[in-house]
Amino acid sequence: MLFPLAILAFQAAALPEAAKIIESRCLACHQQGGIAPMAFNSSEAIRPWAKAMRQSILKGAMPPWHADAASSVHLARVRALTPAQKQTLLDWLSTDLSTQPPFELQSPSQPTGWQLGKPDIVLRIPDFPVPANGTVQYTFLVSKLNLPADQWISAAEWKIDQRQLVHHINAFVRPKGSSYVKQAPVGQMYVASREERAARLTEEREIDRRELLLGYEPGYLPQTWGEGRAKRIKAGSDMVFEIHYTANGKSAVDSSELGIYFAKAPPRERVLTISPADSKLEIPPGDANYKSFVTATLLDDAKLVSLQPHMHLRGKAYQIAIQAPGSESNTFLNVPNYDFNWQTTYFLKEPLPLTKGTILACTAWFDNSPNNRFNPDPTKTILWGDQSWEEMNVGFMEIAIPANRDPDVVKLSGTTRPAGPSAAIPPR
Ligand code: HEC
Structure with missing residues (x-):
C-alpha cells in the first residue's frame, strides 16, 4: 500500500518548475471545459503544443494580458508572466519533452454555480x-x-x-x-x-x-x-x-x-461607471495610425476603481492618462497591443483617490491599413458603430464617490482631433 503512495509523492515533488508555471498561469483557461480550445493538463497534452506555446509566449500573446509592465504595477489579477517565469518556460519548452518523465497537472476548480453566494x-x-x-x-x-x-x-x-x-x-x-x-x-x-x-x-x-x-x-x-x-x-x-x-x-x-x-x-461609497466616448471618430482608408481622443473631467473628488478600454477590430493601442489639477498628464494605463478578442477590465489593486478637476484622458489608436490582419476592409472610411467592422473609442471606468453625493460627477469632453489624420504613438 505504501509503495504507490510513495511514488505519487515523489512524482509531485519532481514536477518541473515550468510545469508548475503552466499549472498556475495557463490551466485556468486551458483545461477541459475552459475557455481555451485545448487543455494543457498533462505532459502528454502539452507535448504537441510545445512549439506553439513557445511562440505565443515569445510574442507575448499568451497568457492574454495587454497592459504593459509599468501600468500592471497598479493592477490586480495580472495574468502576465514575470520575466523569470517566461525564461523558465521558454527554456523548458525548447528541450526534448519526449525524454522527460510524464506528469499530470492539477486543474484549478472550474467555477460552477454562483461564486458570490445566492443572488437576490x-x-x-x-x-x-x-x-x-x-x-x-x-x-x-x-x-x-x-x-x-x-x-x-x-x-x-x-x-x-x-x-x-x-x-x-x-x-x-x-x-x-x-x-x-x-x-x-x-x-x-x-x-x-x-x-x-x-x-x-x-x-x-x-x-x-x-x-x-x-x-x-x-x-x-x-x-x-x-x-x-x-x-x-x-x-x-x-x-x-x-x-x-x-x-x-x-x-x-x-x-x-x-x-x-x-x-x-x-x-460609504457609491460606484459609478463613466464612459467617455468619441462618437465622432472618422478613420480614413488605409490609415495605419489614426488617433482618437476623449476626456472626462471630475467635478468632485472620486476614486478610480477599474478601467476598460473598448475598441473594435482596428483597435491598435490604448492609453488612459490622469492629469491632476495643476500637474502634468501621466499615463496610468498603457495597452500597447490592444486585442479586440480580449475586452479586459483592469481593476486597481487599491482604488486611487483623484481630486476634483482631474482629467481622465482616453487615447485610442486605430490601424485601418492592410497590415492589420484583423482589418475587414482597409479601403473604407470607418465611423462610429456597434459592429466589429465599425469602430468605437470608449474608456469605461468605474469610480467611487461618497454615497450621498450627486452622481453627476463628470463632464465628458467634446473630442479634440489632432491635426492631420495620423498621430504619433509609441512604436509597437
Ligand atoms: C485567460 C485565459 C487564458 C490563459 C490564462 C492562457 N490562455 Fe492560451 N489561449 C486562451 C484562448 C481563449 C485561446 C484560443 C484563442 C486565441 O488563440 O486567442 C488560447 C490559445 C492558446 C494557444 C494557441 C495559439 C495559437 O497559435 O493557435 C497557445 C499555444 C496558448 N494559448 C498557450 C498558453 C500558455 C502557454 C499559457 C500560460 C503561460 C496560456 N495560454 C494561458 C486563453 C488563455
Whole structure:
C-alpha cells in the first residue's frame, strides 16, 4: 500500500518548475471545459503544443494580458508572466519533452454555480441559438427589475453558459423615462437599430439614460466592488442586456444569467461607471495610425476603481492618462497591443483617490491599413458603430464617490482631433 503512495509523492515533488508555471498561469483557461480550445493538463497534452506555446509566449500573446509592465504595477489579477517565469518556460519548452518523465497537472476548480453566494435577483437571458457560422447581430434584451424602492447593489455576477460563444455582454441599468433603446420589447431578444441605440433626449444626463452595471468578457472573474461600496439602482429601472455572440464553427444554445446582490447595509461609497466616448471618430482608408481622443473631467473628488478600454477590430493601442489639477498628464494605463478578442477590465489593486478637476484622458489608436490582419476592409472610411467592422473609442471606468453625493460627477469632453489624420504613438 505504501509503495504507490510513495511514488505519487515523489512524482509531485519532481514536477518541473515550468510545469508548475503552466499549472498556475495557463490551466485556468486551458483545461477541459475552459475557455481555451485545448487543455494543457498533462505532459502528454502539452507535448504537441510545445512549439506553439513557445511562440505565443515569445510574442507575448499568451497568457492574454495587454497592459504593459509599468501600468500592471497598479493592477490586480495580472495574468502576465514575470520575466523569470517566461525564461523558465521558454527554456523548458525548447528541450526534448519526449525524454522527460510524464506528469499530470492539477486543474484549478472550474467555477460552477454562483461564486458570490445566492443572488437576490437572477435575470435569465432566454435561450439563444448561436449558429455555427456567420455574424450574429448585437442582440438586446430588456428585463424588468420591479424594484419597489431605490436599491444599493453590493455586487453582480455573470453565470455564462456557452463561454466559447459569448464575446461579451454588457448589463446596463436603464432608469424610468430613459431614451435608451426604448422601443425594445420586454423579455424578448431584439436587434435595435443604430438610431434606437443612439437616441438621447436633449438635456438628458447620462446617469438618467443608462449606466453600465457589469460587463462580461473572456477571462472574467466575479468580484464585488469592495467593502462599503455599492452601485445604486433606482426604483422603476429596467436592465438592458447588450449581447454579442460570435460563431465559432459549432452551433449551440446559450442561456446565460446575471445575479444581483443587494447590499446588507448602506454603503460609504457609491460606484459609478463613466464612459467617455468619441462618437465622432472618422478613420480614413488605409490609415495605419489614426488617433482618437476623449476626456472626462471630475467635478468632485472620486476614486478610480477599474478601467476598460473598448475598441473594435482596428483597435491598435490604448492609453488612459490622469492629469491632476495643476500637474502634468501621466499615463496610468498603457495597452500597447490592444486585442479586440480580449475586452479586459483592469481593476486597481487599491482604488486611487483623484481630486476634483482631474482629467481622465482616453487615447485610442486605430490601424485601418492592410497590415492589420484583423482589418475587414482597409479601403473604407470607418465611423462610429456597434459592429466589429465599425469602430468605437470608449474608456469605461468605474469610480467611487461618497454615497450621498450627486452622481453627476463628470463632464465628458467634446473630442479634440489632432491635426492631420495620423498621430504619433509609441512604436509597437
Ligand atoms: C485567460 C485565459 C487564458 C490563459 C490564462 C492562457 N490562455 Fe492560451 N489561449 C486562451 C484562448 C481563449 C485561446 C484560443 C484563442 C486565441 O488563440 O486567442 C488560447 C490559445 C492558446 C494557444 C494557441 C495559439 C495559437 O497559435 O493557435 C497557445 C499555444 C496558448 N494559448 C498557450 C498558453 C500558455 C502557454 C499559457 C500560460 C503561460 C496560456 N495560454 C494561458 C486563453 C488563455
